[in-house]
Each structure stands twice: as structure tokens, then as C-alpha cells.
Amino acid sequence: MIPEGIQFAERFDGVSGSAIREIFKVLGKPGMISFAGGNPSLAALPDEICADIARDVIKADGKRILQYGATEGYPPFVESLSAYIQQQYGFDLELNGVLPTTGSTSCMDLMLKAFINPGDAVLVESPTFLGNMQTLNLYQAKLIPVESDEGGVMLDKLEEAIKEHHPKLFYVIPSFQNPSGRTLAADRRKPIAELAAKYGFIVMEDDPYRDLRYTGDHLPTIKSYDTTGHVAYMGSFSKIISPGMRVGFLVAQKDILRKCTIGKQGTDLHTPNLNQAIVDQFLRRGLLAPHIESIIPAYREKMELMLEELKSFPEGTRYFVPEGGLFIWVEMPEGFNATELFQAAVDAGVAYVPGTHFYPYGGHHNTLRLNFSNSTPEQIREGMAKLRKLFTENIG
């Protein structure tokens, strides 16, 4: 019951909250095996080292850390982050600036704040990350899905959509995409940067899974081909250090970054200094690369185990074999309804995310997303057996 005489803003029309965040709430049942969510494994969270670092940084620079900081970021972190970005990605830091953000969720919010008027067209992959689709809806963007194949978004479909809709932005997750697990093909990356410069729109390259590669080689980012400022890169430490820390970063052309910084003054004034200082120490002490190396084998093993389990799923089950990331995308035969089956799965003690939530305009009820990172091998075996049974009973 809303207080009398009060009306919410129009941006909430039709927005009812992230399906995943709601699904999280049913996962509290003891014994529930969750292939929903996109959580890192608890074993991969470096709590011991963070405890010491947190104390160390406050002991060393506590007055500055506890005082108001600059919206532009905690200076030592801006320094180490810039060096890291230079070294890892080779981005042109004459053309671009770097802004620490409160998770990469916040990059999305700030970029949409900077660019989107209600009704503006934004191209998205189909399927795409549901959380950021909700953010797009809150900015009242007009979402235009662009078809993908196994190599990610299809260039001819992309150019068609650009010509038809004159988009402000194209939102793309190039590595081990959420939810599809697909990686954007190497030879599609430069052309995307070129299309953005040619037609005058911004590519938002959201790349939180990049370092979780279990096979094959790193591909150049779309941003690395950007010479005109038309590509913005959203990075995150959520999957490689800690999501609860909420530290991400935005690399964008300097005038764009300035707009985002002004927007950030009103969003949270600045990202908490302590959190920036902790990630700063991971970079300065050279802890990040060995930490990533240490978590990859278990993730790879879990992914392979889940893929192995999928082999004995009922005939007609199709799934994508990713080279990294956290998700396996499953397509059941037409007519199968993973959305309707969700409650039965939860009742049986296993959860996933129905694929329909990842499509701007719904449908695709035969699809689902499975997360393997946040379960033990035993849970993966047991949960997949439950799903296999349920799906076998409900197929065809």
C-alpha cells in the first residue's frame, strides 16, 4: 500500500525487480543446490589475505582512507589501476581516463546516466545479462536485440540494426558471455569498433569474466581497437577478487569519463576508499595474477564436470561449451518449458535461472542458465542428477 497521493516515477513502469535477485531469496532452504546466481566459489574468496590487507591499509593511510575522497578515485589506486590497465590491456591513456566505480554495475548506471534519454535505442545481444537489462529499462531505453551465433553478435545483423535504429549504445559482453557462455570471435572485434566510429554510437564493452579463461588464449578487447573514443570498457574485480567488495572500473574517452564522474557525484560521491585501497594492494603486491592462477583449476574442473553430466541429459538437450567464465547455457527442445519447471526444480532441491529472463522481450522458455562456480563437485553431480531426472520426466 503506497502512501496516499503518492506516485512513483514512470521509469518504474513495467520494472518489477531483478529476477535473479528474487530467485536468490528462495535459495535459503537448507540443502538447496544452486546453479542460479553468478557467485564466485567461496573457496576462491581471499578472506585471510583481505583481513590483513584491510588492517594494513588503514594502519598505513587511515586518515586519508576514512576521510572524504575524490569522486575520481583514491589516488594510489588510480595510479596502480592505470598501470594495470596499461599493462593488461594496452589502452591509450592519453585518449582515455580511468574511473574506479562501486562495482561494474555502477559503470553501467553512470554510462546510461551520461547518455540515455527516454526512448533512445540501445542494441543488446540476445540473450544478454538481465541485471543490466533492468538498468536499461529504468533509464527507459528502447532495447533492440541483435542476433548472435556461436561467435557472438553477428556483424551483418548488427549493422542492419544500426541503420534501422540509430542507437546511442551497443551493450556487449565479449568474453564467456552472461548467459550464453559465448566469446565474441576475434575477427568481429575490430569491425565493431569501426562501426561505432562510422555510425557515431558508443560500444559498452562489459568484460568481468575475461580473466577466467580455462582454455585458449586471451583475445584483444574491442576497446583495444578504439582510436576515436567510441568504445567504453567496464572492468570488474568481482569475479577475480571479491564481489562483496564492490570495486570495478570504467575506461572511457576523457570527456565521457568526465560526464560519468559528474554523474557519480550524485550517485555515491565516491567509491569507498577502503575498498579501493584493498584492491590497490592486490595490484601493488603482485597478488592478483597468482590468485587468479590459483582459482582457475577448480573452476575448470567444475565446468568440465557439469559438461560431462550434461552428456547424459535427455536427447535433444543442446548446450554451449564455453572457454571460461561461470555459466553453461542449455537449450532444451522446443516445447520444453524451463520457466514453468523452475518451481518443481526448487522443490526437488536444485535451482537454475530460466533463460527467458535474459531476453529483452521474453520467450525462449526452452532455455536455461547453469552456474557451476558456486557449487562443489558433489553438489554438481547431485544437482545435475536431479535436473536430469526432472527434465527426462518433462520432455516431449
Add this chain to the structure above:
Amino acid sequence: MIPEGIQFAERFDGVSGSAIREIFKVLGKPGMISFAGGNPSLAALPDEICADIARDVIKADGKRILQYGATEGYPPFVESLSAYIQQQYGFDLELNGVLPTTGSTSCMDLMLKAFINPGDAVLVESPTFLGNMQTLNLYQAKLIPVESDEGGVMLDKLEEAIKEHHPKLFYVIPSFQNPSGRTLAADRRKPIAELAAKYGFIVMEDDPYRDLRYTGDHLPTIKSYDTTGHVAYMGSFSKIISPGMRVGFLVAQKDILRKCTIGKQGTDLHTPNLNQAIVDQFLRRGLLAPHIESIIPAYREKMELMLEELKSFPEGTRYFVPEGGLFIWVEMPEGFNATELFQAAVDAGVAYVPGTHFYPYGGHHNTLRLNFSNSTPEQIREGMAKLRKLFTENIG
């Protein structure tokens, strides 16, 4: 130079960044005495204890702290915060919910996201906090200033403005207001809650300075008179623990809070768990009240010293004597221009914020805001002597 073919969103038309954040940048000069900003004193920042707490909480609950959290908040903190709010404020937690936020800056952003369509009328005190005026402008609200006297906003002027403009919100800082230092009179508080219920708008009660009272007794909040859900209360730990930690909270009627929570999913997903866990320990260990008690004497002394210094300012200087907070508001005679003099003051080694920035439509160049909390007594004496000299030379 903006990338070719790109246009920023209309919400940025006329918004050029917070004047205070820009002023901060000129304060880096060695030896600069700053009466600008609203920073707590460095001595008041509990760095030693935060260093230990930060380590302790990660040692005790590190896996949960480093993992994704709920948008609704870190559960132990939601519990201790609710108990604290109950005990300190007596708010009705059947009618209302509590949401931890990334600083109270974020409360403002989330409430405006929930309620404001472009062009909606929002009543504000005149003068009022410039940071939140910028946030209002980014939501394309129509700002309606309401006249105040020494007892804060005038009820007859408020009701007149309500009838004329049918506002969505009224934004008010009731304790030691920023920038005026004024406290909303006790007998105006219940009527404001009643006006909101009668006319159907939301009161946003922004109360970050409440605990920094140096004389007199605490007054009941406006929210404490709210029986219909028309008052939202924005609280902050920035001034009483640490602003760099970015922990605030929003108390609002449950359906309103739900909307803000959905909005927060897209802003930062959740406030970092570590920061919530640290404040949680201040509450659980009973550290907050003694910490506040320990910082008040030095703040009171600085305020009294600055007031004493003002006595010998040139004839025609008027200033408000606050009962707490961080600011003293100064009105020079008509014709005096504190905006133009700002650069000369900086050149002389002392900074303030020209009062014009606190008015929705500018003007009032004879006013300025002085902060006393972030300077030593010696700096206050020296800086005020510089200002006295400069103002004497430039008066009349």
C-alpha cells in the same frame, strides 16, 4: 572534444559538476587553510579502531563479507541498524523498512529515482545543500525554493508553495542545516509531517548532522510524527564515524523502500559488505556513543573560536550562531561580493564556499559558508585573520 556523432543525455544540460568538488581541487596548495568542504576533523576519524575492526570482521565472517550480498543489506548490520534506529529515533518499523546505502548521497539518488519524472516540482529550503541540488537537477526536477527564517522553513510559505506547485517532494535538512546552520524549530516539525499527508507529497528529511549537537537538546525528527508513510529519513555515519566509508541508511515506508531497493539493484547492486560490517561493530560494541562524545568538545571549541573571530569582522557582517553541525553561515552587507572575492581569498591562502552556490537560482553573492571542523584552532585564527583583512579591504 566529444567523440564524433555522440550526444550526452539531456539531464546534463546546465549541470557542470559540483562547485564544492571543484573548489576542493584548488585546495591542494601547501599551507592552504580551508573553510570550504564539510569534512570531519582528521582527529575525529577512528582509524586505529577501524583497522582492528576491519580485520576482525573479515576473520570472523570473511566468506560472507567477500561474497555478493543482498541489495537489502548485510544481515547483521540490518539487524543492529534496526535496533539502533528503534532506540535512537523510535521510528515505527512496522510501517517502515531500513535500507543500508552507499552514503546518504545514495539515499537521495534512490529516492529521486523512485519518484521524479522530468519537470516534477521539488520544494527545497533556500539556501540548501548544493550537492543534492545537483542531483535534483540531474533528475530534471523543477526546484522551488521556500523561504526560511531563523527557525528554518516557514510554514506559511511552505503551504503556499505546496498549493501553487503540487510538489512530489520536499527536501529538508532539519538539524544545523547545510549551509545555514539553522535548526528547524520544534513546533514546525509535526505540521510538516501533517502537510505531507494532507497534500500527498514526500518529505525527505536529510539529517546527517543530528548527533553533532554542541548545545541544547535533541529535537524530535519530522519522521517521528509520520503515521502515514509520507516522510523518508536519510541518515549517515559520515559525520560521526567516517565519510570515506560511505555508509548511510534510508528509513521509509515499506513500499517506497522496496522501490528504492529495486533502483539500487541497478546503481551498485549492494553497499559493500565490509563497510556495513565495520559500522555494525561500532553499533554492536557500543562504540558509537562514546566516540561521538569524544569528538564533540573539539568541534564545539572550534565553532566557538570561529564565532569569536567573527565578532571583529567589519561592521555589517552578520552570522548565524548554530547549536551544532559543521558550518557557520555569514551574510555580508549588500554589495559585498563573496563570489568574486573567492579567488583573492585562495590567493591569500584561505578558502570558503561562496553562498551563491547554495541557492537554486544563484544570486545572494554577499553570503558565504564557513566550515570549522576540518581546521585546527591555529588555522582558524590565522584563516579568519586573513578573511577579516580581505573583507575589510573590500567592504562598502
